[in-house]
Amino acid sequence: MRITKGAVAESNVALNEKELEEINKFARSPLKEEDIYCFAVLLCDNEVDRDFERFTVPALMKLSELFVGKTGIFDHNWSAGGQKARIYRTELVTDRHRKTLLGEPYAYLKAYAYMLRTESNAELIAEIEGGIKKEVSLGCSVARSLCSICGEAAGKCSHERGKKYGGKLCYFELHEPTDAYEWSFVAVPAQKNAGVIKRYDKGFSDLHEFLLKSGGEGFIPELETLKRQSELGKRYLEGLRSEVVKLGLLFDEKFDAQALKSAAEKMDERELTAFKAAFGASVSEKLPLVCQIPGAKKAKKEDFGSEFMI
Numbered sequence: 001m002r003i004t005k006g007a008v009a010e011s012n013v014a015l016n017e018k019e020l021e022e023i024n025k026f027a028r029s030p031l032k033e034e035d036i037y038c039f040a041v042l043l044c045d046n047e048v049d050r051d052f053e054r055f056t057v058p059a060l061m062k063l064s065e066l067f068v069g070k071t072g073i074f075d076h077n078w079s080a081g082g083q084k085a086r087i088y089r090t091e092l093v094t095d096r097h098r099k100t101l102l103g104e105p106y107a108y109l110k111a112y113a114y115m116l117r118t119e120s121n122a123e124l125i126a127e128i129e130g131g132i133k134k135e136v137s138l139g140c141s142v143a144r145s146l147c148s149i150c151g152e153a154a155g156k157c158s159h160e161r162g163k164k165y166g167g168k169l170c171y172f173e174l175h176e177p178t179d180a181y182e183w184s185f186v187a188v189p190a191q192k193n194a195g196v197i198k199r200y201d202k203g204f205s206d207l208h209e210f211l212l213k214s215g216g217e218g219f220i221p222e223l224e225t226l227k228r229q230s231e232l233g234k235r236y237l238e239g240l241r242s243e244v245v246k247l248g249l250l251f252d253e254k255f256d257a258q259a260l261k262s263a264a265e266k267m268d269e270r271e272l273t274a275f276k277a278a279f280g281a282s283v284s285e286k287l288p289l290v291c292q293i294p295g296a297k298k299a300k301k302e303d304f305g306s307e308f309m310i
């Protein structure tokens with residue numbers, strides 16, 4: 001399952017010997033202090049986000065390993081293309097003074113990245129240095145996403161994220177990251193949605209999730225109505241099928257019940273209605289009217305009026 005999250009470019013980082021040493025682990029030829037620019041990025045945290053998803057702390061720890069060495073790209077809205085930055089180390093930071101919505105200590109994954117001080121990167125570096133916050137989006141893969149209410153795999157239970165059950169918020173917990181794909185800087189207009197943006201490449205589990213993530217929440221009530229109607233339709237079809245099977249067996253008991261059932265499974269509503277009418281007509285010709293009340297006995301002459309006898 002691919003996950004894409006927004007994050008925030010945080011600040012520039014003082015370059016010292018230690019940082020330089022870490023960076024040079026990734027450089028083809030040794031880089032000097034004046035060649036590089038360093039900055040920190042808040043990649044992700046353990047807060048329930050606006051998709052009602054959150055990474056667990058062990059998941060953040062795994063991501064901190066996976067993102068080391070990953071190249072970040074800058075989108076084409078930047079004046080010159082091809083600028084790249086690379087994460088050279090990460091840190092899981094726990095802020096004991098800040099609690100998440102769930103009341104746990106706030107933890108976040110901080111990544112340190114460097115880029116070359118080339119001419120084409122100059123403008124970008126100036127903007128980061130100037131404190132202009134740039135949004136960062138990240139893509140990763142997780143093995144499991146679980147419902148916070150019942151622990152089932154996300155989408156496999158009836159709980160809907162964002163809703164409350166017995167006062168508890170339903171959200172999906174993201175477990176066991178398996179891969180970190182990318183992180184990228186995206187130039188967006190200031191103040192857009194409090195500095196978090198997202199990209200969705202693929203991986204919607206259903207229409208509900210798609211609407212939720214693509215700003216189409218307004219259509220969710222309509223989707224729910226359609227779902228209910230479709231359930232009704234399904235039940236109607238199931239009823240028709242079992243009637244066709246029943247009538248078919250009454251029509252000719254030599255019919256194989258299983259074969260009849262599987263034939264009915266493949267029929268659409270029009271075919272089922274036609275079979276029902278045809279079987280129904282033949283059956284009522286063939287069979288005399290019988291009393292269908294369960295447990296009803298054939299009335300005997302002497303029973304008549306017996307209820308009035310004392």
Ligand SMILES: [Zn+2]
Binds near residue numbers: 150152
């Ligand atoms: Zn659930």
